[in-house]
Amino acid sequence: MNSLTRETREADRGQAEQFITPPASVTEIADGYMLEIEMPGVKKDGLDISVENNELTIVGRRSLPTVEGTLVHRESRPENFRRVFELDPSIDGDKISAKIDQGLVRLTLPTAEHVKPRKITVS
Amino acid sequence: MNLIRYQAPDSAPWSTLDRWSSLRDELNSLFDMPFWSSFGRTGQLFTGWSPALDLYESGDNVVAVVELPGMRKEEIDISLHDGALTISGERKRESTNGETAQRSERYVGTFRRSIALPTRVDATKVSATYQEGILKVTLPKAEEAKPKQIQVS
Numbered sequence: 597m598n599s600l601t602r603e604t605r606e607a608d609r610g611q612a613e614q615f616i617t618p619p620a621s622v623t624e625i626a627d628g629y630m631l632e633i634e635m636p637g638v639k640k641d642g643l644d645i646s647v648e649n650n651e652l653t654i655v656g657r658r659s660l661p662t663v664e665g666t667l668v669h670r671e672s673r674p675e676n677f678r679r680v681f682e683l684d685p686s687i688d689g690d691k692i693s694a695k696i697d698q699g700l701v702r703l704t705l706p707t708a709e710h711v712k713p714r715k716i717t718v719s
Numbered sequence: 720m721n722l723i724r725y726q727a728p729d730s731a732p733w734s735t736l737d738r739w740s741s742l743r744d745e746l747n748s749l750f751d752m753p754f755w756s757s758f759g760r761t762g763q764l765f766t767g768w769s770p771a772l773d774l775y776e777s778g779d780n781v782v783a784v785v786e787l788p789g790m791r792k793e794e795i796d797i798s799l800h801d802g803a804l805t806i807s808g809e810r811k812r813e814s815t816n817g818e819t820a821q822r823s824e825r826y827v828g829t830f831r832r833s834i835a836l837p838t839r840v841d842a843t844k845v846s847a848t849y850q851e852g853i854l855k856v857t858l859p860k861a862e863e864a865k866p867k868q869i870q871v872s
Contacts, residue, residue, distance in 0.1 A: 619824035634825060636786040636852035661855055663784060665777025668837060672771040672786055699852020700789030 615678035618656070628687065628706035635677045636699035637661075643696055645703070647689045652681045654701060768810075768826035772834060778866055781836055781858045788852035789825075795849065797856055799842045804856065807831040838864040 620633040635643070635656035642657040656677040683689060688708035695702055775782040785806055787795065795808040809829045840858040847856045 634788040636788040665775040669774035
């Protein structure tokens with residue numbers, strides 16, 4: 597139950613676009629989890645977060661600052677960011693919220709209020 | 720009735736290859752970068768955080784662009800010494816009360832990055848901006864380092 601997120605790293609099946617996997621951290625907080633992902637150069641509208649089949653996908657598209665002049669030394673990589681996590685069943689997928697500040701995406705993943713076993717009556 | 724958890728047919732055979740995709744990422748990054756800078760990056764595994772730095776040069780300026788996600792402006796120090804630009808700072812761990820880190824790939828602590836500048840710059844006119852986690856330092860070239868047109872008389 598405490599294994600929030602098992603990461604699913606898909607071998608990019610037939611995907612044309614290459615992504616880089618940004619560093620992330622998962623912290624357990626009072627009523628859920630907090631997920632932080634580093635995406636420098638990504639603005640709010642470049643961020644695409646989706647939950648599908650219990651999989652949380654975060655894609656960040658960069659809008660890099662334009663700099664005049666020629667590049668004389670490069671360490672950054674041009675690809676966009678993408679990270680996929682499998683959600684623990686205790687997480688309420690509808691209540692996930694996200695914000696981005698200075699290239700750091702912070703998602704709050706609250707646990708569902710009633711993570712109770714369902715009772716099935718025999719008719 | 721199906722009691723076994725359904726697995727997408729195409730995901731199963733790939734799971735063994737998952738680790739290869741991260742390895743490939745790593746290898747690609749080595750090839751993508753200039754030889755010596757890849758040392759800085761692999762050093763990250765052992766010594767801490769070495770933010771990626773790009774350097775641009777135009778007629779009037781030298782511009783350094785550094786990826787520093789999730790910092791506060793006040794936590795970044797920029798200094799110039801002997802023709803080298805140094806960017807340092809400290810990323811602090813945010814509140815830790817009753818929280819348990821389950822997985823942490825983000826680096827917390829101090830970092831320091833230096834790069835020798837290709838030309839002399841005017842230290843009094845250096846300016847910097849920090850947006851979307853990217854620090855951009857603009858260093859105007861010193862008068863004597865600017866390209867000059869010489870008229871043939």
